[in-house]
Amino acid sequence: MPLTFDLPYEDLAGYQGRSPRPADFDQFWDRSLEELESVPPRVELIPATVRAPAGRGGGKPFAEYLDLWFDGVGGARVHAKLVRPVGEAAERSAGPGGKGPAIIQFHGYSGSSGDWQSKLGLAASGFTVAALDCRGQGGLSEDVGGVTGNTHCGHIIRGLTEAIAGKPEQLLYRSIYLDCARLARIVMAMEDVDPARVGTSGGSQGGALALACAALEPRIARSAPNYPFLSDFRRVWQMDLAKDAYEELRTWFRLFDPLHESEAAVFNALGYIDIQNLAPRIRAEVFMGVGLMDTICPPSTQFAAYNKIPGKKSLAVYPDFAHEDLPRHQDRVLEFMSGL
Numbered sequence: 001m002p003l004t005f006d007l008p009y010e011d012l013a014g015y016q017g018r019s020p021r022p023a024d025f026d027q028f029w030d031r032s033l034e035e036l037e038s039v040p041p042r043v044e045l046i047p048a049t050v051r052a053p054a055g056r057g058g059g060k061p062f063a064e065y066l067d068l069w070f071d072g073v074g075g076a077r078v079h080a081k082l083v084r085p086v087g088e089a090a091e092r093s094a095g096p097g098g099k100g101p102a103i104i105q106f107h108g109y110s111g112s113s114g115d116w117q118s119k120l121g122l123a124a125s126g127f128t129v130a131a132l133d134c135r136g137q138g139g140l141s142e143d144v145g146g147v148t149g150n151t152h153c154g155h156i157i158r159g160l161t162e163a164i165a166g167k168p169e170q171l172l173y174r175s176i177y178l179d180c181a182r183l184a185r186i187v188m189a190m191e192d193v194d195p196a197r198v199g200t201s202g203g204s205q206g207g208a209l210a211l212a213c214a215a216l217e218p219r220i221a222r223s224a225p226n227y228p229f230l231s232d233f234r235r236v237w238q239m240d241l242a243k244d245a246y247e248e249l250r251t252w253f254r255l256f257d258p259l260h261e262s263e264a265a266v267f268n269a270l271g272y273i274d275i276q277n278l279a280p281r282i283r284a285e286v287f288m289g290v291g292l293m294d295t296i297c298p299p300s301t302q303f304a305a306y307n308k309i310p311g312k313k314s315l316a317v318y319p320d321f322a323h324e325d326l327p328r329h330q331d332r333v334l335e336f337m338s339g340l
Contacts, residue, residue: 006239006299009292009317017276017304019234020268025277028168033216035073035169036178043186044069045082050116052083062089063123065116068130070186072179079140080183083119083129090192093126099194101340102128102187106180106202106209109229109245110153112139127337130187132209134176141179143172154248156230156270163269164262173230173273180213184220195219197340199284201333204245204297204323205229207288208275211305214286215278221340223282224333226289227323231275232301234267244296276301279308286313287336289329291321 007015022028048065066082085093085100093100103122107113113131122129133139136155158172168174180200188195199222200210207225214220229245236242242249253260271277286309292299306313318326 005293005295012299012303014307015300015303016307017232017235017301018238019232019274019276019304020271021274021277022168022268022271025272028272029216029278029281032073032169032174032178033181036182039071039073041182041186042069042071048081048116052116053120060087062087063120068183068186070182072135072182073175074144074146076135076142076144076175076179078135078142078179078182079113079133081113081116081119081129081131081133083116083123083131084192085123085126085128089124089126091126095194095197097194099192099197100126100128101197101199101337102130102190102193103337104180104184104187104198104200104210104213105129105131106200106206106213107131107134107137107139108203109155109205110137111205112137122334125334125338128187128190128193130183132180132183134205134209135172135179146170154251156233156246156273157248157252160252160266160269161256163272164265168269168272171269171273176209177212177216177273177278180209181216184213184217188217188219197221199223199337199340201225201337203227203289211275211282211286212278214284215281218281218283220284222287222337223284224287224289224336226326226329227291227294227297228275228288228302228305229297230273231297232304233270233274235301235304236298237267239298239300241295241298246296276304276308279305280310282309283311285311287316287333288313289316289318289326289332291318291323291326293320293322296323
């Protein structure tokens with residue numbers, strides 16, 4: 001294994017992170033889940049205006065496209081794309097009672113749920129696919145606002161001023177993580193989905209959300225995150241990599257605390273949304289893809305989360321790759337998810 005710009009590989013295997021874990025972390029998330037339960041989901045499934053392609057010879061489509069809407073905490077209306085297999089595609093993977101597997105997909109930072117077409121391969125294999133639009137990013141989900149400071153972009157620091165003041169529930173990613181858990185529960189309750197055969201997947205921010213979803217909805221059976229974002233914030237800062245996706249950490253200090261008088265409080269507050277702190281709650285089997293030359297989400301920050309996952313887990317390590325497409329990795333993910 002070649003040397004990396006980060007820790008030596010043998011040290012990565014035991015690295016436990018440098019960012020703090022707030023003393024009331026578990027109580028915070030237990031309260032947050034109780035709040036989510038108190039909000040009626042008001043689920044709507046609306047046939048999409050884009051039609052699914054017809055089957056062979058102009059026959060019936062093998063999938064249907066649906067816009068899925070639900071209410072999240074704070075009064076936000078949240079959107080996801082739902083692609084559901086029908087006919088032979090659904091029968092191919094159905095188990096007892098005609099119920100099949102599902103995969104919940106999460107997108108990268110500032111992106112969206114993507115094209116309908118990108119989900120068709122999984123639907124053809126018999127998977128129901130639900131793809132979330134994160135609040136305030138590139139999709140259709142609503143961002144209800146209501147915090148001090150940056151509200152145009154910079155979702156890591158959204159609500160950070162309030163969190164430092166003792167109100168971590170104002171952190172935007174807290175709401176996004178709860179949206180992930182709610183979407184999983186909605187999918188698990190669908191009459192054609194087996195709740196014991198549901199997985200999560202995504203890359204970068206999507207990798208973080210795949211893990212957060214599995215942490216907050218313990219029935220998730222499998223999770224396949226690639227180079228997860230939002231982990232071990234202090235390590236990112238100490239490596240002088242608060243740029244690119246983590247640029248807003250530097251921006252926050254420059255704008256609001258140029259003397260770093262509140263640095264300890266900042267990283268403690270960010271601990272509430274740090275994926276490495278959620279990792280011990282995961283009960284799913286995890287398959288993670290890591291590029292050892294990743295300067296966007298440094299390998300050590302990814303290992304900080306991976307090393308705290310308590311159950312069955314495995315890694316695909318790409319020594320020469322950074323924060324980019326990992327060759328043949330999606331084939332490996334599909335093989336992993338085929339075990340649902």
